[in-house]
Amino acid sequence: xxxxxxxxxxxxxxxxxxxxxxxxxxxxxxxxxxxxxxxxxxxxxxxxxxxxxxxxxxxxxxxxxxxxxxxxxxxxxxxxxxxxxxxxxxxxxxxxxxxxxxxxxxxxxxxxx
Amino acid sequence: xxxxxxxxxxxxxxxxxxxxxxxxxxxxxxxxxxxxxxxxxxxxxxxxxxxxxxxxxxxxxxxxxxxxxxxxxxxxxxxxxxxxxxxxxxxxxxxxxxxxxxxxxxxxxxxx
Numbered sequence: 758x759x760x761x762x763x764x765x766x767x768x769x770x771x772x773x774x775x776x777x778x779x780x781x782x783x784x785x786x787x788x789x790x791x792x793x794x795x796x797x798x799x800x801x802x803x804x805x806x807x808x809x810x811x812x813x814x815x816x817x818x819x820x821x822x823x824x825x826x827x828x829x830x831x832x833x834x835x836x837x838x839x840x841x842x843x844x845x846x847x848x849x850x851x852x853x854x855x856x857x858x859x860x861x862x863x864x865x866x867x868x869x870x
Numbered sequence: 871x872x873x874x875x876x877x878x879x880x881x882x883x884x885x886x887x888x889x890x891x892x893x894x895x896x897x898x899x900x901x902x903x904x905x906x907x908x909x910x911x912x913x914x915x916x917x918x919x920x921x922x923x924x925x926x927x928x929x930x931x932x933x934x935x936x937x938x939x940x941x942x943x944x945x946x947x948x949x950x951x952x953x954x955x956x957x958x959x960x961x962x963x964x965x966x967x968x969x970x971x972x973x974x975x976x977x978x979x980x981x982x
Contacts, residue, residue, distance in 0.1 A: 761913075800959070800972040815969065847913055855901045856921045859961070859970065861913040 759784045761862040763848050769868045776835040778865050780848030786860075787853035789831035791815075791823065793844040794864075800847065806831055807853060838869045872897045872964050876973035883950055884981050891945040891976045893960035898938050901963045905934050905945050908957045908975065917958075918945070950980045 764779035782789065790805040792815075802815030804823040812823050820842060824832040831850075835842055845866050849859040873896045883889050893903070902921045906914040918927045918934040920943065926935040933946040947954060959975040 763913075797974075799974040800961075802969060805969065849914075855963075856919065858904055858916045858919045859914075860916060861906075863913045864911070866911070 759786075759850070759860040761848055761850055761860050763846075763862040763865050765865050766863060767866050767868075769870060770835075770838050771870055772838060772840060774835075774838045776838045776867070776869075778833040778835075778846055778848075778867070780831045780833070780850075780862060781829050782831075782850040782860070783829065784850070784852075784860075785828065786850035787828070788851045788859075789825065790849040790851075790859065791821075791831065791833045792847045792849065793817070794847055795844050803833065840869050843867060843869045872900075872962060872971040874960060874962055874971050874973040876958075876960060876976050878976060879974065880977045880979070882979040882981065885950060885952060887950050887980075888946070888948050889950055889978070891947070891958050891978070893943040893945070893973055895941045895943075895962045895971070897962075897964060898941055899965050900938065901965065903934075903936055903943050904961045904963070904970070905932075905943075906959045906961065908959060914959065947978075950978075952980050952982050954978060954980050 760783045791803045792800045806812045806825040822834045848862045851859045904919045905917045920936040931948040957975040957977045961970040961972045963970045
C-alpha cells in the first residue's frame with residue numbers, strides 16, 4: 758500500500774513565523790502535490806512537483822514556496838505566516854503516467870495565531 | 871477552466887438503502903475521474919478511478935460510472951452502512967500537466 762506521511766497532524770504557529778510542512782511518500786512516485794482545504798472553498802492546489810527540483814504553481818501559490826530536493830520528500834514553506842493561512846493542508850502523490858490515482862496523507866491542521 | 875460540481879451537498883439515508891452520488895464537470899477533455907472518501911479531520915482515501923475510455927469501475931459495494939460526453943459521473947453505493955458515513959469527493963484530471971480539479975463533496979450520513 759502507498760504511504761504518504763505528513764510530519765505533523767496539528768501545528769500552531771505565530772504570525773510572521775517561517776513554517777515548514779513536510780511530506781514523505783514511500784512508493785517512488787514522480788508527482789507530488791500540496792493542497793489546502795477550507796470550508797466552502799474545497800480543495801485548492803498550491804504547488805505541485807513532477808520531478809526532483811521541479812515545481813509548478815497551482816491555483817493559489819501566493820505566500821507559499823516549495824522544495825523538492827529528494828524524490829520522496831516535498832516540503833511546503835510559509836515564508837511569513839499569516840492568519841489567513843490557517844487551514845487544513847493535504848499532501849498527495851502519484852505516478853507520472855496519466856491514469857494513476859492520487860494518494861493522500863492524513864493532513865496537517867495548521868493554526869496561525 | 872474546469873469546474874466540478876457535486877449535488878447534493880449533504881444526504882441522509884437509512885441503513886440498507888442503495889444510493890447515488892453525483893458529480894458533473896464542464897470540460898470533457900479529461901484523462902480520468904477519481905472518487906475519494908474523506909472522514910472528518912482526515913485525508914482523502916481513493917475509492918475508484920475511471921479512465922476517460924472507460925464507462926464504469928466497481929469495487930465491492932461501490933460502482934462508479936462515467937459519461938464523458940455529458941460531463942457526468944455517478945458513485946453508486948449498494949446496501950449502505952453507518953460506516954459509509956463520510957464526505958465523498960470527485961476529482962477530474964484534465965490534460966493540463968497532471969493537475970486535478972476537485973468538487974466540494976457530498977456529505978453522506980447513513981442512519982442505523
